[in-house]
Amino acid sequence: MKKVSLFLLVSCFCAALQAQNLEVVELITPSKDRGSSIMKSLADRQSVREFSTKKLNKQDLSDLLWAANGINRPDGRRTAPSAMNKQDVDVYVLMEEGAYLYDPQKHALKPVSKGDHRKLVAGRQASVAEAPVILVLVSDLAKFDTVKDKAQLFGAMDAGYVSQNIDLFCSGTGLATVPRASMEAEELAKALNLTADQFLMLNNPVGYPK
Ligand SMILES: Cc1cc2nc3c(=O)[nH]c(=O)nc-3n(C[C@H](O)[C@H](O)[C@H](O)COP(=O)(O)O)c2cc1C
8 A cells, every 4th residue: 555655656746747847828718709610611621631830829729629628518518528428538738848738627738748749649650740739639448437348439439529529620710630540659658647547549630731
């Protein structure tokens, strides 16, 4: 028991050290009147794998995260549905300066770890590392009281909805994105301090078109 407590304490300390020097990013209230119609967004949706390196402005970043999996009702439910409303999908935000976790309650980005981890997502697809923002969708399978196979299935479906929200937000606002399952999962899990129950499902690099 003592060993476990010590391990947890050391893990928390290491995580705090890694996030050092990164500050909380307060996001702007989402602009809900923007973008093309839902039918035009569907008509324009496509996978785009080349990105301008220009950073996303704060409004685009804020709206992107709210569209992905923000809170859209007073009871805390989200823009993306989730199996049994378990809200298992966390959105990690990778940018040049470091990795953050989207906090939907505060509509803010919480520091996770310093440094540019985008190459761990890009792998051999070098153009992906040029996207100014990469959203990494992680399902916390511990939130499901089911057998592991079923939890993975629910987690994968829930992440798919979040990814499609990102796709449609991007096609409706002129941003470029592609849903991807490829990533260097083991190293990325370490960089993001994930637990054994947190499963890396999908990622969406996002940027202005090149
Ligand atoms: C679950 C899933 C995983 C995918 N993984 C990758 C990937 O790792 N790399 C990639 O370049 N595209 C990936 N894609 C994008 C598909 O290749 C793309 O959606 C497909 O070619 C159809 O093109 P479209 O999205 O333009 O309609 C993935 C798509 C889905 C739905």
